Amino acid sequence: MDRIRVLVVDGHRIFAESLATALTAEQDVEATAVGTVAAALHVIERARAGGEPPYDVLLLDADLDGAAAAAPDEESLLAMAAERLPALRSVMLAAEDDAAQAAAALGAGASGWVAKDSSLARLLQVIRGVLRDETHVPPALLTGVLRELHRDRHHRSEHQRLVESLTPRELEVLRCMLAGLGRKAVAERLYLSPHTVRTHMQNVLGKLGVHSTLAAVALARRAGVPPADPAT
Structure with a gap:
């Protein structure tokens, strides 16, 4: 049986390694933990160069990726994954719910948003769900996320008008x-x-x-x- 390959990227290395260990205890999951965007890119490229099976799911610290995206001369790992690795499904790990941040992540290619204090069972449900092309957002966030996505579409249209x-x-x-x-x-x-x-x-x-x-x-x-x- 092929195992689901998960890459956990979180600035709190102990949390990332603990989560990867818990996930790998599942029969159908194999997880790796890193603490930075640069390390994640290195691991992904090393797997590709070495002919290893590709990663299936990226579990990404929402605050870590947001810090990268805040620098206008850098791309976030989420955006790069969506553009260059379309088969990779990304799930954001969030310390707190934020509708605007969740909407931005979904707009950039994420398939899910999960609180860091969620149960392992819930996280596994999301991991397996996004591999079935499901989108997972906490019900309490859904209304706010939809509102933000509508606002983003309006802004995108304005940006497109300027480009035209x-x-x-x-x-x-x-x-x-x-x-x-x-x-x-x-x-x-x-x-x-x-x-x-x-x-x-x-x-x-x-x-x-x-x-x-x-x-x-x-x-x-x-x-x-x-x-x-x-x-x-």
Whole structure:
């Protein structure tokens, strides 16, 4: 019987290791614990490079991932997992219920939100449920989460409207910015002069109503703009 591979990522290492040990006591579960986003990425990549079975479920400390997402030049582990490992199901482990944070997590690709003081039986129910493509949110949070998701959709529409005001060339420049390219690299890629690229970047910031490249990138991500393909 194939075991469910779970990766527990929590800043409180003793909690993470204790939870992984409890989960691994189940016949159909194999769990690993790490304490940082960087460590989680290392473990996931090491498994892929070594030909090991992929992880099935990511149990992620909501506060740990929120701290990563708060830095506009970083992607949260949750967002990266949703984008690069679509088969991996993510469940947020929360110290307290927060409708706005839960909605943001679901919007970024999470399949569940569970209180850290939940019973092991409840957590196992969620783990097995998300692997059946179920979404698990505590009933007490559901109304607030739905309200936040509706508000997020409105904001996303506003961001998309701003992006649609860009010219095709400005959109190309924005996608290069999303890919992390600097002005010189954008100029080489689009066969433009650095001065022209600078003008396009200034126009992008003005039309999006932001004052920095990081803010423009964050808005574009929320609007669903894909980054330029680094291979082309």
